[in-house]
Amino acid sequence: MAKQYDVLFRLLLLGDSGVGKTCLLCRFTDNEFHPSHISTIGVDFKMKTLEIDGIKVRIQIWDTAGQERYQTITKQYYRRAQGMFLVYDITSERSFQHIMKWASDVDEYAPDNIQKILIGNKSDEEEKRQVATVQGSNLARAYGMDFFETSAFTNRNITESFTRLAEQVLVANKKDLDLLRASVTDGLNLAALEEEEGITDGSATAPKSCWC
Numbered sequence: 001m002a003k004q005y006d007v008l009f010r011l012l013l014l015g016d017s018g019v020g021k022t023c024l025l026c027r028f029t030d031n032e033f034h035p036s037h038i039s040t041i042g043v044d045f046k047m048k049t050l051e052i053d054g055i056k057v058r059i060q061i062w063d064t065a066g067q068e069r070y071q072t073i074t075k076q077y078y079r080r081a082q083g084m085f086l087v088y089d090i091t092s093e094r095s096f097q098h099i100m101k102w103a104s105d106v107d108e109y110a111p112d113n114i115q116k117i118l119i120g121n122k123s124d125e126e127e128k129r130q131v132a133t134v135q136g137s138n139l140a141r142a143y144g145m146d147f148f149e150t151s152a153f154t155n156r157n158i159t160e161s162f163t164r165l166a167e168q169v170l171v172a173n174k175k176d177l178d179l180l181r182a183s184v185t186d187g188l189n190l191a192a193l194e195e196e197e198g199i200t201d202g203s204a205t206a207p208k209s210c211w212c
C-alpha cells in the first residue's frame with residue numbers, strides 16, 4: 001500500500017500545568033477549544049500530517065502532564081523527540097520563570113540536536129497579561145529559539161508555530177532527508193523506520209484522550 005507520508009517526527013509539548021498544552025494540541029489537530037482544565041495524566045499524543053517543501057511530514061505530538069508528580073514518566077519521552085515546544089502562559093509570571101527549569105530538563109534528557117520553540121500562550125487574555133512580549137522574545141533569543149505568542153482560544157499562531165517547529169526539525173535532519181529523497185524504495189524512509197520500531201500506535205503510559 002502506498003505510504004501516506006514520507007517522514008515521521010516526534011514533537012513534545014512541555015510547560016507548567018494549566019498553560020494550555022492540551023488546548024494547543026486540540027486546536028492544531030482538531031480545530032477545537034474547550035474551556036475546562038482537565039489535567040493530563042502522564043502523556044498522550046495526537047498525529048497530523050503537513051506538507052513542507054513537497055515532503056509529507058507526519059508529526060506525532062506528545063502532550064505531557066505539567067504536574068510535578070508525572071515528571072519521572074514524562075522525562076522518559078524526551079529522548080526520542082526531535083522537537084520541543086516550551087510553553088508558558090502570558091498571564092502567569094510563574095509559568096514563564098519555570099521555562100528555565102523546563103529548558104534545563106531538555107538539555108539534560110533530550111538529544112543534542114533537539115529543536116526548540118518558545119510559546120507564550122493565552123495571548124487573547126491581554127487584560128490579565130503578566131509577561132510582556134519583549135520578555136518572551138528576549139528569553140527566546142537567549143536560548144536561540146524562535147518565539148510565538150499563541151492563543152488556542154482564538155487560533156492565533158497555532159498552525160504557524162507547529163509548522164515552524166516541523167520545518168526546523170526537517171532542516172536539522174537534512175542528511176536523513178537527502179537519503180530519503182535519493183532512496184528508490186521505502187527502505188530508507190524515516191517513517192518506515194519508526195513503524196518498524198512499532199511506535200505508531202497510541203500506547204502511551206496513562207493516556208488522557210484529548211477530550212476536545
Ligand SMILES: Nc1nc2c(ncn2[C@@H]2O[C@H](COP(=O)(O)OP(=O)(O)OP(=O)(O)O)[C@@H](O)[C@H]2O)c(=O)[nH]1
Nearest residue numbers: 017018019020021022023035039040066151152153
Ligand atoms: N483564554 C485562554 N484560555 C486557554 C488557552 N489555552 C488554554 N486555555 C485554558 O487554560 C486551561 C488549561 O488548559 P490545558 O490545555 O488543559 O492545560 P495543560 O497545559 O494541558 O495542563 P496540564 O495537562 O495540567 O499540564 C483550560 O481551562 C483551558 O481552557 C488560550 O489560548 N486562551
